[in-house]
Amino acid sequence: xxxxxxxxxxxxxxxxxxxxxxxxxxxxxxxxxxxxxxxxxxxxxxxxxxxxxxxxxxxxxxxxxxxxxxxxxxxxxxxxxxxxxxxxxxxxxxxxxxxxxxxxxxxxxxxxxxxxxxxxxxxxxxxxxxxxxxxxxxxxxxxxxxxxxxxxxxxxxxxxxxxxxxxxxxxxxxxxxxxxxxxxxxxxxxxxxxxxxxxxxxxxxxxxxxxxxxxxxxxxxxxxxxxxxxxxxxxxxxxxxxxxxxxxxxxxxxxxxxxxxxxxxxxxxxxxxxxxxxxxxxxxxxxxxxxxxxxxxxxxxxxxxxxxxxxxxxxxxxxxxxxxxxxxxxxxxxxxxxxxxxxxxxxxxxxxxxxxxxxxxxxxxxxxxxxx
Amino acid sequence: xxxxxxxxxxxxxxxxxxxxxxxxxxxxxxxxxxxxxxxxxxxxxxxxxxxxxxxxxxxxxxxxxxxxxxxxxxxxxxxxxxxxxxxxxxxxxxxxxxxxxxxxxxxxxxxxxxxxxxxxxxxxxxxxxxxxxxxxxxxxxxxxxxxxxxxxxxxxxxxxxxxxxxxxxxxxxxxxxxxxxxxxxxxxxxxxxxxxxxxxxxxxxxxxxxxxxxxxxxxxxxxxxxxxxxxxxxxxxxxxxxxxxxxxxxxxxxxxxxxxxxxxxxxxxxxxxxxxxxxxxxxxxxxxxxxxxxxxxxxxxxxxxxxxxxxxxxxxxxxxxxxxxxxxxxxxxxxxxxxxxxxxxxxxxxxxxxxxxxxxxxxxxxxxxxxxxxxxxxxxxxxxxxxxxxxxxxxxxxxxxxxxxxxxxxxxxxxxxxxxxxxxxxxxxxxxxxxxxxxxxxxxxxxxxxxxxxxxxxxxxxxxxxxxxxxxxxxxxxxxxxxxxxxxxxxxxxxxxxxxxxxxxxxxxxxxxxxxxxxxxxxxxxxxxxxxxxxxxxxxxxxxxx
Numbered sequence: 001x002x003x004x005x006x007x008x009x010x011x012x013x014x015x016x017x018x019x020x021x022x023x024x025x026x027x028x029x030x031x032x033x034x035x036x037x038x039x040x041x042x043x044x045x046x047x048x049x050x051x052x053x054x055x056x057x058x059x060x061x062x063x064x065x066x067x068x069x070x071x072x073x074x075x076x077x078x079x080x081x082x083x084x085x086x087x088x089x090x091x092x093x094x095x096x097x098x099x100x101x102x103x104x105x106x107x108x109x110x111x112x113x114x115x116x117x118x119x120x121x122x123x124x125x126x127x128x129x130x131x132x133x134x135x136x137x138x139x140x141x142x143x144x145x146x147x148x149x150x151x152x153x154x155x156x157x158x159x160x161x162x163x164x165x166x167x168x169x170x171x172x173x174x175x176x177x178x179x180x181x182x183x184x185x186x187x188x189x190x191x192x193x194x195x196x197x198x199x200x201x202x203x204x205x206x207x208x209x210x211x212x213x214x215x216x217x218x219x220x221x222x223x224x225x226x227x228x229x230x231x232x233x234x235x236x237x238x239x240x241x242x243x244x245x246x247x248x249x250x251x252x253x254x255x256x257x258x259x260x261x262x263x264x265x266x267x268x269x270x271x272x273x274x275x276x277x278x279x280x281x282x283x284x285x286x287x288x289x290x291x292x293x294x295x296x297x298x299x300x301x302x303x304x305x306x307x308x309x310x311x312x313x314x315x316x317x318x319x320x321x322x323x324x325x326x327x328x329x330x331x332x333x334x335x336x337x338x339x340x341x342x343x344x345x346x347x348x349x350x351x352x353x354x355x356x357x358x359x360x361x362x363x364x365x366x367x368x369x370x371x372x
Numbered sequence: 373x374x375x376x377x378x379x380x381x382x383x384x385x386x387x388x389x390x391x392x393x394x395x396x397x398x399x400x401x402x403x404x405x406x407x408x409x410x411x412x413x414x415x416x417x418x419x420x421x422x423x424x425x426x427x428x429x430x431x432x433x434x435x436x437x438x439x440x441x442x443x444x445x446x447x448x449x450x451x452x453x454x455x456x457x458x459x460x461x462x463x464x465x466x467x468x469x470x471x472x473x474x475x476x477x478x479x480x481x482x483x484x485x486x487x488x489x490x491x492x493x494x495x496x497x498x499x500x501x502x503x504x505x506x507x508x509x510x511x512x513x514x515x516x517x518x519x520x521x522x523x524x525x526x527x528x529x530x531x532x533x534x535x536x537x538x539x540x541x542x543x544x545x546x547x548x549x550x551x552x553x554x555x556x557x558x559x560x561x562x563x564x565x566x567x568x569x570x571x572x573x574x575x576x577x578x579x580x581x582x583x584x585x586x587x588x589x590x591x592x593x594x595x596x597x598x599x600x601x602x603x604x605x606x607x608x609x610x611x612x613x614x615x616x617x618x619x620x621x622x623x624x625x626x627x628x629x630x631x632x633x634x635x636x637x638x639x640x641x642x643x644x645x646x647x648x649x650x651x652x653x654x655x656x657x658x659x660x661x662x663x664x665x666x667x668x669x670x671x672x673x674x675x676x677x678x679x680x681x682x683x684x685x686x687x688x689x690x691x692x693x694x695x696x697x698x699x700x701x702x703x704x705x706x707x708x709x710x711x712x713x714x715x716x717x718x719x720x721x722x723x724x725x726x727x728x729x730x731x732x733x734x735x736x737x738x739x740x741x742x743x744x745x746x747x748x749x750x751x752x753x754x755x756x757x758x759x760x761x762x763x764x765x766x767x768x769x770x771x772x773x774x775x776x777x778x779x780x781x782x783x784x785x786x787x788x789x790x791x792x793x794x795x796x797x798x799x800x801x802x803x804x805x806x807x808x809x810x811x812x813x814x815x816x817x818x819x820x821x822x823x824x825x826x827x828x829x830x831x832x833x834x835x836x837x838x839x840x841x842x843x844x845x846x847x848x849x850x851x852x853x854x855x856x857x858x859x860x861x862x863x864x865x866x867x868x869x870x871x872x873x874x875x876x877x878x879x880x881x882x883x884x885x886x887x888x889x890x891x892x893x894x895x896x897x898x899x900x901x902x903x904x905x906x907x908x909x910x911x912x913x914x915x916x917x918x
Contacts, residue, residue, distance in 0.1 A: 005520060052466075053463060053466060053467055053470075056460060056461070056462065056463040056466045057462075057463060058462075058463045058464070059461065059462060059679075059719070060679075060716055061715060061719070062464065062556070062559065062715050064549055064785055064786070065785055065786060065788035065814065066549050066814040067790070068788055068790045068791050069787055069788035069789055069790075070741055071752055071789070071792065072737070072739075072752060072755065072792075074759060075755075075792065076791070081788075081814070084741075096552070096554075100552050102477075102551055102553075103475075103477055105549065105550050105815075106550060107481075107810055109481070109486055111395075111486060111487075111839070113388070113391045113392040113393070114391075115391070115843075116839065116843060117843065118486065118839060118844070120808070120810035126475065126476075126477060130475070130552070213476065214397055215395070215397060215480075215491060215494060216474070216476040216479070218401075218402065218491050218497075219402070219474050219491070219494065219496055219497050219500065221474065221522035222521065222522075223520075223521055223522060224473070224474050310511075310512060310513050311513065312470075312471060312472065312473045312474075314470060315471040315472075315473055318467050318470060318471030319471070319552070319553045321463065322464075322467055322471075322554040322555070323467075323554075324464070324548055324554035324555075324556045324559075329714075329787070329788060331715055331745065332713070332714055332741055332742045332744060332745040333740060333741050333742065333744055333745075334744055335718050335719070335723050335744045336719050337719055337722070337723075340679075340720070341683065341719060341720045341721070344680055344683065346680050346681075346683050347684065348684070348687055348691075349587065349684075349688070351688075351691060351692065351695055354587075354588075354666050358588075358595055358597075361595055362596045362665070364597060365600045367596050367600060367622050367623050368622075368623050370695075
């Protein structure tokens, strides 16, 4: 049910883009208004959510220690699993954020009733799937900067309306390098980007395990399926446009740079000359040259942007703020106090009260007392 | 005629039945599956007199199996206000409510899930029990999308579910080790229990020790003369085993060191033997130390109640150290005590600027890692002694036993004291074997009775939760002939005895300082023929060969 609703929502978005663009010709709404709205909500939402977390105090130092503490000098200290300084914490966090250290520990536990016997198997698939998914997504995300960078004179762009700037040249060089690595398989024309395939495959794997593993299916909410369907939709429409559906890529670049340079109606300074060379002369009437599938792709991306800050996808920010990982286990060496104790006075049972109650019994057995 | 076993006895539980764990989730969704409050799986409520003594809300007689739990009229309002306050006070709680992606990596890491198959014992779903209410009342998505966003309204049935499952979590943090975001179910359980406490929903096995500790200084309610009596009794046993009369410094002003250990070691075997071990060690060293009757508890059941209660009970240790004028504090073998000492003590009751940075009077070692708290773990202290050759140890005294070591949850995952106990063990016995790596160190399994769940009316859950640990013990028993499980935790020593009796019946439980004391050659001792349990030691029947 949860999966069905999520899939239906994504299909409805595709239908909406088709109706809105191919039918109602609302190119400005789908190409300009919604993307701006989405980016504003995305950035504003993330800032709002992170600030909300950051404003809540961390009253205690509560790292989950996963290795030997720093104690006597001759006992080997596990600096990354049980950090005692800020640098060591940074190292632990880097392992978590870049390599999903904790997920790497994953095991699968089985209970065989004969015996009984509890058995632990290494279980790396989730770790592999998660790494593939996130790094695939990151690569795809970065690759898309090509749609927001103006054409450069010094790099692959021979057009007369190019931008003559070493910064732009550098950006194109970096993007070109990334693309050539990403397309190393040298299959197809244009060549297939491996990152897109990996993203699609990994997202599909993450979706399938939600269907197949009974426990994971039992806990999965619509808010678990929806982002997966959404991302699968994004990857699929993207791959479709690259390899199967012809669309006007130059016009898309003009739209992208126009959005990025806050001149969406003209394609921005860099593209305006190009735009004026086209039939119709102005950019906006040129938008209909772009295939509706592009607007569907864009609408799904915008939905992801809007959805992001208000969903579990905020684990992107939250992982940095998790007190069990981002704190040093140094409490016995360095006092930690952010005012919790002052804010929470508690009743005490003093020694005097205690002795008053038990003095006679203490004296009877010669336990020293303060008051005779 | 054979007596019929009751649900609070291990004989009641059939091995085959308990081993055949059913991992199929129920047909009904988790929001529509009510709690099955069956005897053996829940703990009796706190008695009103203890709540009254502590000034805790809503003291009354009630029964979890009744429909009416006699909650205050405005219970919903109390829950919302309580949640709001905690979301604004604890970033852990707020972030952990928000960022779980339900990947399920934690699911089969929980000993209660492994032993019961109940999906609500998966850490992720345990947290969802409260997360669903958080979404419904504190998030926009939850308010708009409701059940689709995994939100649900808080009802009496939800509260009952909380009571059942948050007193079915031992706050062991094993799931947190595997969570890619470090989400710590222990934190969530602590918050949930704080909320339940606001409604007067608590269990007697926690609240009675809390009340006792506040009044008498220890969980067991041992009064000062009783404590002296107990220690004297231990001294008599020590004399019988060694011929040496150890002294018992009690509430001694001006001693150099205050020694604090969990009170479980005063009362229940086999913890008592560990306690004797401390007394023998300190005597042999000629240590200038003292016990305290006022601060006679290292453990802190406040950890299982609320942060305020942690502070309330823990305050006695520094207060007593100050009153007696000691230089620093030494702490005994305990599990959750060390979570409190390592993560809370200095923050809630420090700074301990009236004490000195701990320095071993025997070796001169300064314990830099305890520079601020001024409290040293006994295995840090003892490992340092052995390293400096200050103890005469005869390992062969423990040759008749084969030992494995159980890392207690809190020292492992809230402190990381992994090597010190192993170092000691390897110097006091010749036969030491590790359990499988997925069950030790930071991946160690709970005894099934931590966080205040180690009571007999909870026997079914204790045995189920004890399955992974018990099974790992049985594994090394079958493979290496291990017959002793050593743990540095008073709760472990009590609850693992039961777990072993059920899942690894040939293995018995001991403490590190019990083994140390059995191997320690004391000055002026008589020929040792008995161990601290007053059983004959190996080799005494037919010795002669070197």
